[in-house]
Amino acid sequence: MTSPVLPFPAPAPAASGRTPVYALVGNPNCGKSTLFNALTGLKQKVGNYPGVTVEKKIGTVYSQHGQPMQVIDLPGAYSLAARSPDEAVTRDVLLGRRSDTAQPDRILCIVDATNLERNLYLVHQILDLGRPVILVLNMMDLATQAGLQIRVAKLEKELGIPVIPCEAAHGRGLIELKVAMSRPDLPLPRHRWDIPSPIAPAVSELQASLVENDRKAPLSARAEALLLLTDQDTIRVAGSTPLSGRTAEILRSWQKRWEGEGTDWAATLVSSRYDAITRLCADLVERDDRPSNASSTSDRIDGVVTHPMWGWLVLGGIMALLFLSIFTLAEYPMNWIDGHIASLADLVKESMSPGDLRDLITDGAIGGVGGVLVFLPQILILFFFIGLLESTGYMARAAFIMDRLMSRVGLNGKSFIPLLSSYACAIPGIMATRTIEDSKDRLVTILVAPLMSCSARLPVYLLMIAAIVPGDQVPILTKVGLMLLMYALGTFGAFGFAWLFKRTLLKGVPPLMIMELPPYRLPRLRDVVLQMVERGGLFLRRAGTIILGISIVLWFLSTYPKAPEGASSQEQMAHSFAGKAGRILEPAIKPLGFDWQIGIGIIASFAAREVFVSTMGVVFNAQSEDDEDTAPLRQALAAAKWPDGSRLFTPLTCLSLMVFYVFAMQCISTIAIVRRETNSWRWPLFQLAYMTGTAWLLSLVVFQGGRLLGF
Amino acid sequence: MAATIPLSALPVGRTAVLRSYPTAGAAFLRFREMGLLPGTTVTLVRTAPLGDPLEIQVRGYRLTLRRSEAEAIVVEPAAS
Ligand SMILES: Nc1nc2c(ncn2[C@@H]2O[C@H](COP(=O)(O)OP(=O)(O)OP(=O)(O)O)[C@@H](O)[C@H]2O)c(=O)[nH]1
Numbered sequence A: 001m002t003s004p005v006l007p008f009p010a011p012a013p014a015a016s017g018r019t020p021v022y023a024l025v026g027n028p029n030c031g032k033s034t035l036f037n038a039l040t041g042l043k044q045k046v047g048n049y050p051g052v053t054v055e056k057k058i059g060t061v062y063s064q065h066g067q068p069m070q071v072i073d074l075p076g077a078y079s080l081a082a083r084s085p086d087e088a089v090t091r092d093v094l095l096g097r098r099s100d101t102a103q104p105d106r107i108l109c110i111v112d113a114t115n116l117e118r119n120l121y122l123v124h125q126i127l128d129l130g131r132p133v134i135l136v137l138n139m140m141d142l143a144t145q146a147g148l149q150i151r152v153a154k155l156e157k158e159l160g161i162p163v164i165p166c167e168a169a170h171g172r173g174l175i176e177l178k179v180a181m182s183r184p185d186l187p188l189p190r191h192r193w194d195i196p197s198p199i200a201p202a203v204s205e206l207q208a209s210l211v212e213n214d215r216k217a218p219l220s221a222r223a224e225a226l227l228l229l230t231d232q233d234t235i236r237v238a239g240s241t242p243l244s245g246r247t248a249e250i251l252r253s254w255q256k257r258w259e260g261e262g263t264d265w266a267a268t269l270v271s272s273r274y275d276a277i278t279r280l281c282a283d284l285v286e287r288d289d290r291p292s293n294a295s296s297t298s299d300r301i302d303g304v305v306t307h308p309m310w311g312w313l314v315l316g317g318i319m320a321l322l323f324l325s326i327f328t329l330a331e332y333p334m335n336w337i338d339g340h341i342a343s344l345a346d347l348v349k350e351s352m353s354p355g356d357l358r359d360l361i362t363d364g365a366i367g368g369v370g371g372v373l374v375f376l377p378q379i380l381i382l383f384f385f386i387g388l389l390e391s392t393g394y395m396a397r398a399a400f401i402m403d404r405l406m407s408r409v410g411l412n413g414k415s416f417i418p419l420l421s422s423y424a425c426a427i428p429g430i431m432a433t434r435t436i437e438d439s440k441d442r443l444v445t446i447l448v449a450p451l452m453s454c455s456a457r458l459p460v461y462l463l464m465i466a467a468i469v470p471g472d473q474v475p476i477l478t479k480v481g482l483m484l485l486m487y488a489l490g491t492f493g494a495f496g497f498a499w500l501f502k503r504t505l506l507k508g509v510p511p512l513m514i515m516e517l518p519p520y521r522l523p524r525l526r527d528v529v530l531q532m533v534e535r536g537g538l539f540l541r542r543a544g545t546i547i548l549g550i551s552i553v554l555w556f557l558s559t560y561p562k563a564p565e566g567a568s569s570q571e572q573m574a575h576s577f578a579g580k581a582g583r584i585l586e587p588a589i590k591p592l593g594f595d596w597q598i599g600i601g602i603i604a605s606f607a608a609r610e611v612f613v614s615t616m617g618v619v620f621n622a623q624s625e626d627d628e629d630t631a632p633l634r635q636a637l638a639a640a641k642w643p644d645g646s647r648l649f650t651p652l653t654c655l656s657l658m659v660f661y662v663f664a665m666q667c668i669s670t671i672a673i674v675r676r677e678t679n680s681w682r683w684p685l686f687q688l689a690y691m692t693g694t695a696w697l698l699s700l701v702v703f704q705g706g707r708l709l710g711f
Numbered sequence B: 001m002a003a004t005i006p007l008s009a010l011p012v013g014r015t016a017v018l019r020s021y022p023t024a025g026a027a028f029l030r031f032r033e034m035g036l037l038p039g040t041t042v043t044l045v046r047t048a049p050l051g052d053p054l055e056i057q058v059r060g061y062r063l064t065l066r067r068s069e070a071e072a073i074v075v076e077p078a079a080s
């Protein structure tokens, strides 16, 4: 007999009752993560567009007396009636529906002070939860600039909770906030909202049933009951037990009755909350009539950026500038790194006696990792640019102007943000799809996101471009052009497949495009640099772990079993395990112009794409006959030959290889994240198959077509 | 009683008062939750380069919506 697995573990005992747990809640883009970072010293990603944070993150903040408190940064939400997976995370954490997070016992509500009315809607729902709340009025600097004066004391009195004005981005108001947070006696909000009369009896009936039949805490039952009336999703939310039959029945019978009477219950509820907010705000905010120049600056920028003609030029210009700087700015630091790696390898060669161990260090470890490391400058530049786009507010505009084109393939502009992030890496891109409301659109976006050329392909492209156009006499624009071509190919591929999937597998209704456009902000250099350093660190960590590991394994696989004494290094490679694996693959990839040695690289790349470069380092450097000097990989590639003596890395082969890397799904981490986000193996496996199949086909077309044309 | 038009027909730069949504309201619940209620003042700020979506100003912030939804939202243009 197998013991049944308990689906819902009992909630963890409240952590010793002494450390309060605060949830950070608020509308998207109101500064929650900025505040979280300021409080905890952590480095949550910050950006000026709605939907930056899509998963909870726990941190510790110390009160003025050194007493620890927990805070949870949450995705932004406009309402507890979640419409997208990121909002659902917030709702589920707040309502204690997630088994991996204890229900927070206090709530830090953050509102954008320049936009009180809409921000207070969520606050109004939160006040129903029956837990102590602190209200943070963030972005006070912008409110003052816009000529808004908020009567904080009055707001405090009306709601009966502490209200703290602050500027998270400049660290103002944090001390007052911490003092309030460490108060042991936080008051419960005073709630003066009367549920509209046609709905009130239903709410009390549902509330009673939720306590009795669904074991909800009496305090939050009212909020849950209200939520049942507006959240279409409540009945089938992930991670929560389904509604009890009795409660579901009560809900249904009331809905039927209202339908008969023509009462739009959800709309009535929303309107009644806004009525309460309007009353509250009536003499709360004083506005001097000075025209706000912040919003008019934003408007002037938008006049250009979303202009029917200039808008496209700006978008194209940004992309071109990005790639141009990858080539030009990175050159010097790259040569510098390259030089140091080479001299390190030479140093080892001089100081150790020849033998397998020395080869392992120079060819396996240094050659493999070094080959990838030289691309660090390019990757930093890419991340810096993407960070700039994210922190100015341009991302939301890009989504705005792209929406129409995206709708042609059946998606909406919001899908463009995850796709753009995927230029850096598909993993945050796939996470960012959580902001997409429609589940089919989200799935399609996840399926095509890895087609956007990520930073791990950059080393492969750069290596191949260097092999196609050797020397420095060719104009830089040729190289940039080739690079743009690869990015364009991936991007059009993504759109093409999105179109195909929306038409066949995942048909759906055309989605809405409800998105807030935040005002432009000057990027905070600190945020952009931190983000860049963080991602650069991740890249280095990968180089030091996965790539080092694979390079060493690969070195062993290509060194053993040993060929008979006196064999050349090429024969040794062919004799080894890796060589045999490459040879098994060779018939499949020969039509694409690849030999078994490239095959080794392709196999190894399925762990991570950059590994191709390090593999080529191991495979070809190990063969360089001259043992005294480590030749740059480029030269080793130029010297590589087919058995018949013809050049291996012809321009056509390089092109075919690049096309292969544009389309092939070669990244274990992406597969793992797709499996987690889609909750099944079906989609990651499908993705692996369709992408790699396309890669093979298109490479075939490029190589055979090129040959027919006489290249 | 002033004339009402769909929001999508409002000229760029003009302000109007929202009057009503279609009755089958689930899709429009989010608009309500974001503060677009009957009686709320909205301004059409601009349209995207390809004519869709629209950008509106409501309660002091900017929001985008597609033309197809804007066609179903009835507004009453303010006297200019
Ligand atoms: N001027 C000003 N800008 C701020 C302030 N606080 C945050 N910001 C900016 O507001 C933007 C949004 O900040 P985030 O912390 O990412 O907002 P968030 O609430 O976490 O957003 P989501 O994760 O998308 O829900 C960033 O550009 C911040 O630099 C502030 O007090 N004043």
Ligand SMILES: [Mg+2]
Residues within 6 Å of the ligand: A032, A033, A034, A045, A046, A052, A053, A074, A075, A076
């Ligand atoms: Mg955030």
